[in-house]
Amino acid sequence: MIAVRGLTKRYGDVLAVDDLSFDVQPGKVTGFLGPNGAGKSTTMRVALGLDRSTSGEVLVNGRRCASFAEPLREVGALLDPGAAHPGRTGRAHLRVAARTNGLPARRVDEVVEQVGLGRAAGRRIKGYSLGMRQRLGIAAALIGDPGVLLFDEPVNGLDLDGVRWIRGLLRQLADEGRTVLVSSHLLSEMEQIADRLVVIGRGRLIADATTEHILSGLGRVQVRVRGAEPDLLLAGLREHGLAVERVDAHELRVENTTAEEVGRLAHAANVPLRHLSEVRQSLEDAYVELTGDSVEYHGGGAGRVAEGAR
Numbered sequence: 001m002i003a004v005r006g007l008t009k010r011y012g013d014v015l016a017v018d019d020l021s022f023d024v025q026p027g028k029v030t031g032f033l034g035p036n037g038a039g040k041s042t043t044m045r046v047a048l049g050l051d052r053s054t055s056g057e058v059l060v061n062g063r064r065c066a067s068f069a070e071p072l073r074e075v076g077a078l079l080d081p082g083a084a085h086p087g088r089t090g091r092a093h094l095r096v097a098a099r100t101n102g103l104p105a106r107r108v109d110e111v112v113e114q115v116g117l118g119r120a121a122g123r124r125i126k127g128y129s130l131g132m133r134q135r136l137g138i139a140a141a142l143i144g145d146p147g148v149l150l151f152d153e154p155v156n157g158l159d160l161d162g163v164r165w166i167r168g169l170l171r172q173l174a175d176e177g178r179t180v181l182v183s184s185h186l187l188s189e190m191e192q193i194a195d196r197l198v199v200i201g202r203g204r205l206i207a208d209a210t211t212e213h214i215l216s217g218l219g220r221v222q223v224r225v226r227g228a229e230p231d232l233l234l235a236g237l238r239e240h241g242l243a244v245e246r247v248d249a250h251e252l253r254v255e256n257t258t259a260e261e262v263g264r265l266a267h268a269a270n271v272p273l274r275h276l277s278e279v280r281q282s283l284e285d286a287y288v289e290l291t292g293d294s295v296e297y298h299g300g301g302a303g304r305v306a307e308g309a310r
């Protein structure tokens with residue numbers, strides 16, 4: 001389990017993470033979602049003890065990572081697949097990781113097999129494709145058989161086969177009861193992988209709930225309507241408590257209702273209609289709106305998705 005508690009991280013004038021708190025539970029894939037620069041990598045680096053928090057803390061299994069004598073047995077991470085020494089072979093890279101964490105040499109062969117690195121393990125890392133580097137990084141994350149795993153944008157730059165393989169692996173790791181946190185800036189990717197989502201923007205928490213709950217709250221329906229007398233129609237709809245906005249001189253946009261309801265109210269107000277349609281906002285558009293101005297949404301504003309069913 002991972003517990004992020006009031007985490008704040010400043011780099012000079014840049015507030016990268018701003019009083020962030022959330023839990024990551026075992027047995028589930030938790031997606032860590034936010035636009036570029038939202039603070040995902042910073043949170044992960046602090047969690048791993050690679051960076052110090054300005055205030056607050058991240059606990060892994062109740063302790064700070066820096067306090068683990070053999071950290072790879074507790075927590076594995078894929079942060080920067082380019083970080084391995086290019087002149088070493090993949091196998092040598094993994095041997096160093098095993099040795100410094102008191103792990104038996106056989107773990108090297110086991111993880112090479114598990115990630116499908118095959119014969120490439122004997123080649124120098126500088127000749128690796130991005131996909132092979134990702135697999136090597138994941139092998140290093142898994143080498144200590146840890147209960148907690150952090151993956152920072154693991155599907156970046158992978159082909160479809162690689163993406164499918166990572167999805168399957170994340171699911172398997174969660175099904176084995178491990179705590180799995182995986183970051184992405186793509187809602188479409190997380191939608192397919194994550195059981196829960198922690199959404200951040202500008203370092204602050206925007207949403208923390210099941211993926212299903214967040215998705216159902218995002219793709220809202222709007223009704224577009226054009227009538228013979230827009231002013232009369234607008235007044236008639238507002239009278240019934242509907243949120244109505246003017247799109248232009250002729251068209252109105254009505255939130256959180258159905259075309260049928262708007263048609264019924266227009267009829268009651270005696271306004272002939274020229275156009276009536278329902279538009280479902282795309283999830284990606286909704287996500288951009290949700291994360292676009294996180295300050296506006298923070299603290300229970302209209303766009304904030306609160307905790308729902310677990």
Ligand SMILES: Nc1ncnc2c1ncn2[C@@H]1O[C@H](COP(=O)(O)OP(=O)(O)OP(=O)(O)O)[C@@H](O)[C@H]1O
Nearest residue numbers: 011014016034035036037038039040041042043185
């Ligand atoms: N070492 C650093 N020095 C200065 N600023 C930093 C440093 N690391 C991160 N930042 C800044 O902190 C903010 C959060 O960055 P971070 O990399 O954590 O975001 P992210 O959500 O992981 O984004 P991305 O998806 O682009 O990786 C950004 O404004 C970034 O420029």
